[in-house]
Amino acid sequence: MALGLALAAWLFNILVDPYGANPLRIRFERPLMDINQRFMYPQVLRSRQFDSAIFGTSTIRLLNPADLETGFGGHFANFGMNAATPFEQSEAVKLYLSRTPGLRTLLWGIDEPWCQKDADAQDKLVTERAFPPWLYGGSAWAAIPHLFNLRTLEIAARVVMNRLGWMQERLPRNGYEVFTPPESSYDLTRARFYIWGGEPRSIFAVEPAFQASEAERNSWRYPALDRLAATLAALPQSAHLLALFPPVHVAMQPRPGSFEAALEAECKRRVAAIVASHQGVTVDFRFASPITGEDENYWDPLHFRLAIAKHVAGALRQAEAGEGAIEDFRVITPGP
Numbered sequence: 001m002a003l004g005l006a007l008a009a010w011l012f013n014i015l016v017d018p019y020g021a022n023p024l025r026i027r028f029e030r031p032l033m034d035i036n037q038r039f040m041y042p043q044v045l046r047s048r049q050f051d052s053a054i055f056g057t058s059t060i061r062l063l064n065p066a067d068l069e070t071g072f073g074g075h076f077a078n079f080g081m082n083a084a085t086p087f088e089q090s091e092a093v094k095l096y097l098s099r100t101p102g103l104r105t106l107l108w109g110i111d112e113p114w115c116q117k118d119a120d121a122q123d124k125l126v127t128e129r130a131f132p133p134w135l136y137g138g139s140a141w142a143a144i145p146h147l148f149n150l151r152t153l154e155i156a157a158r159v160v161m162n163r164l165g166w167m168q169e170r171l172p173r174n175g176y177e178v179f180t181p182p183e184s185s186y187d188l189t190r191a192r193f194y195i196w197g198g199e200p201r202s203i204f205a206v207e208p209a210f211q212a213s214e215a216e217r218n219s220w221r222y223p224a225l226d227r228l229a230a231t232l233a234a235l236p237q238s239a240h241l242l243a244l245f246p247p248v249h250v251a252m253q254p255r256p257g258s259f260e261a262a263l264e265a266e267c268k269r270r271v272a273a274i275v276a277s278h279q280g281v282t283v284d285f286r287f288a289s290p291i292t293g294e295d296e297n298y299w300d301p302l303h304f305r306l307a308i309a310k311h312v313a314g315a316l317r318q319a320e321a322g323e324g325a326i327e328d329f330r331v332i333t334p335g336p
Contacts (some may be wrong), residue, residue: 006148012199013147016156019043021135021143030059032171033158037081038088040171042135045096050077050174055093056109058082058179059246059302062309063107065174071317072240074104077174086114087125090231091136097234105240107316110228111248115267116251128305150321180299183306194300195251203250203288209257217266225267229274243271247291247312252287252301272333283319287310290327 004143018033019042022220032040044050052074054060058081065076080091089108097103113119134142137161146152163168171177192200254260264286272282291297297308304312315329 009153010148013152013156013210016159017143017147018152018155018159019132019135019143019147020046020139022147023140024144028163029173030159031162031169032173033162033167034155035170036129037079037171038084038129038131039135039155041079041081041092041175041207042095042132044173044175045079045092046099048100048102050075050109051100051102052076052105052149053096054078054080054107054109055079055089055096056246057084057089057111058113059248060109060244060306061175061177061179062306063313064309065176067310068107068316072105072314072320075076076105079173079234080109082136083127083129085116085125085127086119086227089132090128091133092226093130093231094234095136097231099144101236103236103239105242106235107242107244109185109246110230110243110271111246114224114228114271115222115264116224117221119222120227127166133177154196157283179307180303180305186305188296191299195249195295195298198283200295203255206255206257206261209264210259212266217262220263220266222267222270225270225274229277232274232278233239240320241275241278242277242278242316243275243282243311244316245271245282245284245286247285247289247304247308249295249298249301250288250292253286253288254290268332269334272332277335281320282334284330284332285315285328287330289329 013025014022015026018030019039020030030043033041037161052068052072053076054063054068061078061080063078065078068076079096080328081088081092093108100273115126130147134146158167162169230243254264266284268284275282285291291304291308291311298304319329319331
């Protein structure tokens with residue numbers, strides 16, 4: 001009896017397959033019924049439904065595909081994943097590139113983990129959130145054994161309930177979700193506590209500023225950038241490429257003039273060189289500016305508010321067009 005129920009559940013999972021991965025599944029467009037984007041996005045990445053996309057972490061998730069479409073054209077999706085590591089982002093981009101021959105625009109948010117010297121360490125490749133490599137590469141048949149579990153059964157049941165009109169999708173097909181609280185509930189005092197971990201404080205530059213020699217800079221390792229370069233090797237020549245360093249609050253940035261600031265500046269320069277090799281543009285919002293220096297622009301030190309998201313989307317288009325206000329962003333050149 002127990003064996004029969006287990007096999008029936010497995011067959012149900014195979015036929016419904018909430019990940020849209022195995023070749024025996026019933027053919028229909030599946031709603032995204034779980035909040036773990038690592039499991040939900042691969043079916044959309046393979047779909048050829050979107051000719052333009054932005055990738056990164058939660059620091060770019062509030063960029064509305066509609067605003068990006070206004071600036072760049074095309075049909076956009078936002079595939080930002082919460083706390084996604086460079087490895088996880090690269091796997092998503094590789095899958096997307098392999099299945100989107102008509103790619104129009106690729107935007108990629110580059111956060112601080114890309115600049116870590118130990119980014120290739122085993123414990124930095126994935127997070128405590130489960131990551132399913134079987135959804136990102138290899139044979140579609142390989143997905144079948146991974147469908148034999150209660151978690152998949154739960155999500156498959158949600159898919160069926162959605163199809164029956166009993167449950168709403170958990171994530172939209174284009175990935176865009178306002179995951180921050182309603183703007184009407186914004187509380188500056190509370191935001192400042194999250195931003196500063198207590199009372200706001202002044203940030204002073206390090207004096208004298210750290211100066212690295214060319215030889216010293218050349219010795220610094222950024223292993224994740226090798227992954228970035230390898231992933232972008234598959235980018236179609238006709239595609240538009242932009243990398244952006246999202247505007248995190250100054251409380252999260254290294255102190256100007258510090259050794260850490262020098263490391264970050266060199267990382268930015270190397271990212272710009274990789275992107276420029278594909279005729280792309282690297283846009284830096286991660287510095288002290290009217291955006292990043294104002295507490296009321298943020299919910300916490302990493303996540304800006306909706307008005308800033310709209311502003312960033314417009315600024316990206318200005319940067320690619322060679323326009324813009326340098327107080328808000330900088331286009332990084334790959335030179336020494």
